[in-house]
Amino acid sequence: MLRYMQKTWSYLVNEINAIDLLGYNKVADNTFPNIVPMTVGKSANQLPRNKSVWLMQMDDYNFIWNNYSAKGYRTFYAEDHPNIAMFDFNKAGFKKRPPGDYFNRPLSVAMEKNKNIWNSYHNCVHGRTEIDIVLNYLKDFTKMFQNKPHFSFTFMTRLTHDNLDGAYKADKIYLKFFKDMFKSDNLKNTVVFFFSDHGMRFGKIRETFVGKLEERLPLMLIVFPPWFLKKYPDINKNLRINARRLTTPFDIFATLEHILDFNGIDKKEVIKKRSMSLLNEIPEDRTCVDADILPHWCTCSKLKTLDIQNKTVINVGHTIVSLINQDLKDSFDVCEPLYLKSIKHALLVIPFEKRLRIKKTRQHVIDRKVTNGDHVKSYIDYQITVQTKPGDAVFEATLRFDLKGKTYDLVGDFSRINKYGNQSHCIEEHHLKKLCYCKIQP
Known part of the structure; x- marks a missing residue:
C-alpha cells in the first residue's frame, strides 16, 4: 500500500x-x-x-x-x-x-x-x-x-x-x-x-x-x-x-x-489459540503453528538458499510436479501431463517455532518439550519454485520430508506465480485452473 x-x-x-x-x-x-x-x-x-x-x-x-x-x-x-x-x-x-x-x-x-x-x-x-x-x-x-x-x-x-x-x-x-x-x-x-x-x-x-x-x-x-x-x-x-x-x-x-459482546471489562487471562481478539495482547512468542498458518504461507520462518543443482532439490522438484499431476490425473483427457523443465529457486524453511525451541534448549535442557532431538530431526521443509512444460507454468510449493517415514507431503497449496490466462480454458474446476495446460490451446 x-x-x-x-x-x-x-x-x-x-x-x-x-x-x-x-x-x-x-x-x-x-x-x-x-x-x-x-x-x-x-x-x-x-x-x-x-x-x-x-x-x-x-x-x-x-x-x-x-x-x-x-x-x-x-x-x-x-x-x-x-x-x-x-x-x-x-x-x-x-x-x-x-x-x-x-x-x-x-x-x-x-x-x-x-x-x-x-x-x-x-x-x-x-x-x-x-x-x-x-x-x-x-x-x-x-x-x-x-x-x-x-x-x-x-x-x-x-x-x-x-x-x-x-x-x-x-x-x-x-x-x-x-x-x-x-x-x-x-x-x-x-x-x-x-x-x-x-x-x-x-x-x-x-x-x-x-x-x-x-x-x-x-x-x-x-x-x-x-x-x-x-x-x-x-x-x-x-x-x-x-x-x-x-x-x-x-x-x-x-x-x-x-x-x-464488549461490556467494558477486558479479559484477564489470554489463552493462546488460533483466533485471538486484538483487544487483548497477542503473545510475543506466538508461532505460525499456534496461529494455524501452514509453513507455505508463514512469513516468520528463516529461509536458507539451496543449490538448485543439488540432487535432493532436484528430487523435490520432480516430486512437486508428480503431485500436480496427481491432482490433474482425472482430467488428462483435456489437460497435458506436466514435466519438470527447470528449478528456479530452492529454499530450506526453518520455522520460527524450531528456532525458538533450539534457543530455549540451551537454557532449559530439562524441559523435554524443547529438546533438540524431539523437534529438529523429525522433518525438513523445502520451498521450491519450479517451471513445468508444456506451458512454462511457474509453481511454488512447500514440501515436508518426514525423516522417519522417508515421505514427502505438500504443506499448504501450489502457488501459481505467473499468469496462466487462457491456458486452462478447457477445464471448469476452479482448483485445477492454475494447474492445467489444455491439450488444445486457443
Missing part, C-alpha cells in the same frame, strides 16, 4: 491514528479461503464440503454479520465486479436471503449486463468510477444509521485484481471517501477495518522475494474512535503492541465477536 496508496495510508495512520498490523499474515492462497476465516471463524476446509461444494448456497454458513443482525444491527453488504464476487464466483451465492439488509448485487449485475454504460477499461460507468458508486452507497448507509447499531462489509476487486497500477487510481478515491466520512462524524462511534485479502499472487513482482512477502502479508488497518481508546487505555496499548505481533484473518473474526 505504501507503494501505490501513499496518500490514503498517510491520512489514516498519521491523521486518524489507524493501527497498521505489520504482522498480518494470510492463511491460504486466494480470496475465498482468506475471507472465510475472517467472516466465519473457520478455515474454508472446515465448512461442510462434498464434491458439489461449489453448488452449495452461502446462506448455510454463519457469517459474522448474521451475529450482528441477531443483536439488532442493520447490515450492509456490497461488492464490485459481480462476475468474480467472492461468494458467487464458481459458487451458488446467497439464494435464500441477501447477506445484508442493504445489498448491491442486483444493481451490480444489471450494470454489468449493460455494456453501453461502461468506459475506461470497464472501470467507469459514464462519468463515475465503479468504486465511487459502491462507496457512495456505503456513505449513505452510514449516514442513515449514524446513531444506530450497524455493520457493513464492502469488498472491491476490479481496479486492482490484475494490475497493481490500478491502486494508484484508487488512492485518490479512497482518500476522498475517508476524509468525507471522518470529517462528517459519520464514523464517530464506528470501528473501521481497511484491508486486502492477499498481495499480488502472480507476475514479475511475485517472482521476487519482496513479492513473496507482499503476497503473504496483506494490508490491515484498523481505526477505533478516539473516545474509545481514551476510555480504555489498556486496549489502546494492546492494539499498538499487536501491530507488531503475528496476526491472521482468524483474529479479525475473534475481534469482531469481542466488539459485538
Whole structure:
C-alpha cells in the first residue's frame, strides 16, 4: 500500500491514528479461503464440503454479520465486479436471503449486463468510477444509521485484481471517501477495518522475494474512535503492541465477536489459540503453528538458499510436479501431463517455532518439550519454485520430508506465480485452473 496508496495510508495512520498490523499474515492462497476465516471463524476446509461444494448456497454458513443482525444491527453488504464476487464466483451465492439488509448485487449485475454504460477499461460507468458508486452507497448507509447499531462489509476487486497500477487510481478515491466520512462524524462511534485479502499472487513482482512477502502479508488497518481508546487505555496499548505481533484473518473474526459482546471489562487471562481478539495482547512468542498458518504461507520462518543443482532439490522438484499431476490425473483427457523443465529457486524453511525451541534448549535442557532431538530431526521443509512444460507454468510449493517415514507431503497449496490466462480454458474446476495446460490451446 505504501507503494501505490501513499496518500490514503498517510491520512489514516498519521491523521486518524489507524493501527497498521505489520504482522498480518494470510492463511491460504486466494480470496475465498482468506475471507472465510475472517467472516466465519473457520478455515474454508472446515465448512461442510462434498464434491458439489461449489453448488452449495452461502446462506448455510454463519457469517459474522448474521451475529450482528441477531443483536439488532442493520447490515450492509456490497461488492464490485459481480462476475468474480467472492461468494458467487464458481459458487451458488446467497439464494435464500441477501447477506445484508442493504445489498448491491442486483444493481451490480444489471450494470454489468449493460455494456453501453461502461468506459475506461470497464472501470467507469459514464462519468463515475465503479468504486465511487459502491462507496457512495456505503456513505449513505452510514449516514442513515449514524446513531444506530450497524455493520457493513464492502469488498472491491476490479481496479486492482490484475494490475497493481490500478491502486494508484484508487488512492485518490479512497482518500476522498475517508476524509468525507471522518470529517462528517459519520464514523464517530464506528470501528473501521481497511484491508486486502492477499498481495499480488502472480507476475514479475511475485517472482521476487519482496513479492513473496507482499503476497503473504496483506494490508490491515484498523481505526477505533478516539473516545474509545481514551476510555480504555489498556486496549489502546494492546492494539499498538499487536501491530507488531503475528496476526491472521482468524483474529479479525475473534475481534469482531469481542466488539459485538464488549461490556467494558477486558479479559484477564489470554489463552493462546488460533483466533485471538486484538483487544487483548497477542503473545510475543506466538508461532505460525499456534496461529494455524501452514509453513507455505508463514512469513516468520528463516529461509536458507539451496543449490538448485543439488540432487535432493532436484528430487523435490520432480516430486512437486508428480503431485500436480496427481491432482490433474482425472482430467488428462483435456489437460497435458506436466514435466519438470527447470528449478528456479530452492529454499530450506526453518520455522520460527524450531528456532525458538533450539534457543530455549540451551537454557532449559530439562524441559523435554524443547529438546533438540524431539523437534529438529523429525522433518525438513523445502520451498521450491519450479517451471513445468508444456506451458512454462511457474509453481511454488512447500514440501515436508518426514525423516522417519522417508515421505514427502505438500504443506499448504501450489502457488501459481505467473499468469496462466487462457491456458486452462478447457477445464471448469476452479482448483485445477492454475494447474492445467489444455491439450488444445486457443
